[in-house]
Every structure is written in C-alpha cells, then in structure tokens.
Amino acid sequence: MIAFISALVVFLGVAFFATGGPKSTSGATTKKVPTVGILQLQTHPALDAIHRGVLAGLKEYGYVPGKTVKIDYQNAQGDQSNLKTMSQKFVNEGADETVAIATPAAQALATAAKDETPVILAGITDPSGSGLIKSDQHPGGNITGTSGESPLKSHLDFLKKLVPNAKKIGIIYTTSDHGGEYNAKKFARICKQEGVAYKLYTIANTNDMQQVAETMASQVDAVYAPQDNGVASAMKTLVSVTNKANVPVIPAVDTMVKAGGLATLSVDQYQLGKLSGEMAARVLKGKSTANYPIKVISKGKMTLNLSAAKKLGITFPADVLKEAKTKGVIYK
Incomplete structure (x- = not known):
C-alpha cells in the first residue's frame, strides 16, 4: 500500500509539471487588449x-x-x-x-x-x-x-464653370491652420498660373469670420474656402454674409457644401x-x-447644394447635375 501511494504521488507530480501547473478555469490565456x-x-x-x-x-x-x-x-x-x-x-x-x-x-x-x-x-x-x-x-x-x-486645380476649373463671370476670387484661410494655409496659398498659385485674379484673406479664429467675410464679399465675385478647420467651423457665418452680397462660396469639402456652400469636388x-x-x-x-x-486620396466626388444655388440665382449646367445625380451628392 505504501509503495502504491508513493508511486501515485510521483505520477501526479510528473503530470503537474508536464501540464505547466494549474490553469485558469476557462483554460485560455488572457490576451492584452490594445x-x-x-x-x-x-x-x-x-x-x-x-x-x-x-x-x-x-x-x-x-x-x-x-x-x-x-x-x-x-x-x-x-x-x-x-x-x-x-x-x-x-x-x-x-x-x-x-x-x-x-x-x-x-x-x-x-x-x-x-x-x-x-x-x-x-x-x-x-x-x-x-x-x-x-x-x-x-x-x-x-x-x-x-x-x-484637395484636387485644387479641379476646384478652380469647377468654380470657373459654375461662376464664369467671376473676375476676382477671394481665398480665405485660418492663420493657425497649417493645412488651411497650405491649401489656400497653393490654390492662389494655381490662380496666378491660370491668369485668374485673386485676393487672400485670413482669420485668426472663428470670431473674425463675420468682419473679414463682410470685407471680402464687397471686393470679390466668388469665394474659395479651402480645407481649413477654422473656416469649416465658421462656414455658416461665412455664407450668411456672402449670400446677402450674392457672392457664391465654393468650398473644398462636402460637409461645407451641406453647411451652405454652393458646390464642390470633395475627397470623401x-x-x-x-x-x-x-x-x-x-x-x-x-x-x-x-x-x-x-x-x-485626391479624387473628388461632386456635391451640389440646390438651395444655395437658388438663393444666388445660379443654374447648374446639365452635365454637372447629371454627374451629381449618378456619382455624387445633391443637397436640396
């Protein structure tokens, strides 16, 4: 009997070490969640x-x-x-x-x-x-x-198509937004290359938009609003001013069109x-x-705002409406 018990103890000891000791009741190793x-x-x-x-x-x-x-x-x-x-x-x-x-x-x-x-x-x-x-x-x-x-050259071509009589374009950006400044100045260079007159306007923060927009709307025929966080946040203020002056705003992003801009070719x-x-x-x-x-991602998707167009007395060309209906987005 003693020999049997001793043998059993040895067997259990070997089994313990062979299986790596006691495990959790689930039997699974806990994996760290990142x-x-x-x-x-x-x-x-x-x-x-x-x-x-x-x-x-x-x-x-x-x-x-x-x-x-x-x-x-x-x-x-x-x-x-x-x-x-x-x-x-x-x-x-x-x-x-x-x-x-x-x-x-x-x-x-x-x-x-x-x-x-x-x-x-x-x-x-x-x-x-x-x-x-x-x-x-x-x-x-x-x-x-x-x-x-942003597809900036396409934005300028689109603006000229929608507002063919625009002689000067206002470009607005936030001084503290590197991306906004980069886009605005690059768009200005494209305007210069294409022989399109433009003027740059800046805001330090959203509180400046009302005053700057009023000045800009009195001096230009159309506004380009680049991909800029400050300008996007103050978009409704911008269009409330420009609509009164009958000046269309072509923004860079579809959500800015939804907020009142006329139209864009926007990266999703x-x-x-x-x-x-x-x-x-x-x-x-x-x-x-x-x-x-x-x-x-640099290819833009067409987005139109019919309500903004109506306020400004602008009629979208048939081919633009067709593309927006089939491949883009239309806000009514």
Missing part, C-alpha cells in the same frame, strides 16, 4: 466623419471598440492647451498607438510621443511640410497615415478616416511606421 488614443481638434462634420471612418477601418481588421480594442477618444474643442494635455495623457497611460484628426492634433501627439508611440495621421494636409515626417514615401519614424490632398472624409483606421490596425499587428508610405 489601447488606441484618438485625438480630434474640434467638433465639426468633416472631422466627425473622419473619426467614424477610423473606427470602421479598425473594425474591418478585427479591432472592435469595447471588445478587442480600447478606444480613448479625446476632443480638444479647438483649445491648444487641451491638445497638449490630452496627448500627454495618452503617453502617461500607455496607449499602444494614437490617431490624429487635424494637423494641430498631429503636432501635439508627435511632441508627446517623443519618437516612440506610433502616431497615425488621419487626413492631414502636407504632413512633410508640417514637419511631422521626412517624406511621404519614407516617413522615417513613428508617424504615418493618410493625407487628404469618411473614406479617408477608414483608410487611416486600416493603417492603424496594421501597425497594431506589427507593421513598422518608418517605411509605411503615406496614403493619399
């Missing part, structure tokens, strides 16, 4: 669409918020000090990667990350010119993502965000940001 910090500059339709797209892109690669990934979403509501605090919060709490919606958010995240935590850009204009990366093909560090390059902000989310997912799975090229 955390993704999303920092958005402020609330407005274009940036909100990018945010929704980021979540959809992550989900497509198996990262479902609340299940297989933890999303820490922060909105700075246009406050620069909030951007700094929120960016540092992500780093302090050990986020596995962060996503930037708007250039100021990207700059704040890049500073906080200190070349370590991966930063995914979501529709950032001119990321290399912003000092965020070395080049679009070889970002060279912890940052990559998408760039929403949701799809831009979705592509960023897909890139974020691949980085979570181990892809290096350093040699992960920036991806660009």
Whole structure:
C-alpha cells in the first residue's frame, strides 16, 4: 500500500509539471487588449466623419471598440492647451498607438510621443511640410497615415464653370491652420498660373469670420474656402454674409457644401478616416511606421447644394447635375 501511494504521488507530480501547473478555469490565456488614443481638434462634420471612418477601418481588421480594442477618444474643442494635455495623457497611460484628426492634433501627439508611440495621421494636409515626417514615401519614424490632398486645380476649373463671370476670387484661410494655409496659398498659385485674379484673406479664429467675410464679399465675385478647420467651423457665418452680397462660396469639402456652400469636388472624409483606421490596425499587428508610405486620396466626388444655388440665382449646367445625380451628392 505504501509503495502504491508513493508511486501515485510521483505520477501526479510528473503530470503537474508536464501540464505547466494549474490553469485558469476557462483554460485560455488572457490576451492584452490594445489601447488606441484618438485625438480630434474640434467638433465639426468633416472631422466627425473622419473619426467614424477610423473606427470602421479598425473594425474591418478585427479591432472592435469595447471588445478587442480600447478606444480613448479625446476632443480638444479647438483649445491648444487641451491638445497638449490630452496627448500627454495618452503617453502617461500607455496607449499602444494614437490617431490624429487635424494637423494641430498631429503636432501635439508627435511632441508627446517623443519618437516612440506610433502616431497615425488621419487626413492631414502636407504632413512633410508640417514637419511631422521626412517624406511621404519614407516617413522615417513613428508617424504615418493618410493625407487628404484637395484636387485644387479641379476646384478652380469647377468654380470657373459654375461662376464664369467671376473676375476676382477671394481665398480665405485660418492663420493657425497649417493645412488651411497650405491649401489656400497653393490654390492662389494655381490662380496666378491660370491668369485668374485673386485676393487672400485670413482669420485668426472663428470670431473674425463675420468682419473679414463682410470685407471680402464687397471686393470679390466668388469665394474659395479651402480645407481649413477654422473656416469649416465658421462656414455658416461665412455664407450668411456672402449670400446677402450674392457672392457664391465654393468650398473644398462636402460637409461645407451641406453647411451652405454652393458646390464642390470633395475627397470623401469618411473614406479617408477608414483608410487611416486600416493603417492603424496594421501597425497594431506589427507593421513598422518608418517605411509605411503615406496614403493619399485626391479624387473628388461632386456635391451640389440646390438651395444655395437658388438663393444666388445660379443654374447648374446639365452635365454637372447629371454627374451629381449618378456619382455624387445633391443637397436640396
């Protein structure tokens, strides 16, 4: 009997070590759920669409918020000090990667990350010119993502088609928005090349829009509103002034048309965000940001605002209406 008990003890001991000791009752190894910090500059339709797209892109690669990934979403509501605090919060709490919606958010995240935590850009204009990366093909560090390059030459051609009698174009941008300034000045260069008269106008923040818009509307025949966060946020103020002066506004983004602009050829902000989310997912799975090229969407989708056209006494050409009906969006 003693010999039997001794043998049983030896057998159980061997079995214990062979199976690696006791396991959890579920029998499964706990897998760490990654955390993704999303920092958005402020609330407005274009940036909100990018945010929704980021979540959809992550989900497509198996990262479902609340299940297989933890999303820490922060909105700075246009406050620069909030951007700094929120960016540092992500780093302090050990986020596995962060996503930037708007250039100021990207700059704040890049500073906080200190070349370590991966930063995914979501529709950032001119990321290399912003000092965020070395080049679009070889970002060279912890940052990559998408760039929403506006089809500026197409915008000018579209403006001339819709407002053929416009002799001078007003171009407005926010001085603190690198992307807005980049787009506005590039559009101005195209105007110069095409022999189109223009004048640049600037706002420091949305509070300036009323006064600047009134001055601009008295001096130009049409307005171009580039992809610019400050201008987008003050779009309703802008069009309320220009409509009274019977001056059409051609914006860069479809959500700005919905807010009162006449028409545009717009890069789809949701799809831009979705592509960023897909890139974020691949980085979570181990892809290096350093040699992960920036991806660009630059083909615009036609968007028209029939109500704005009626207020301005403008009739859309038949071919424009046809394309918008079949491939684009029409707001009534």
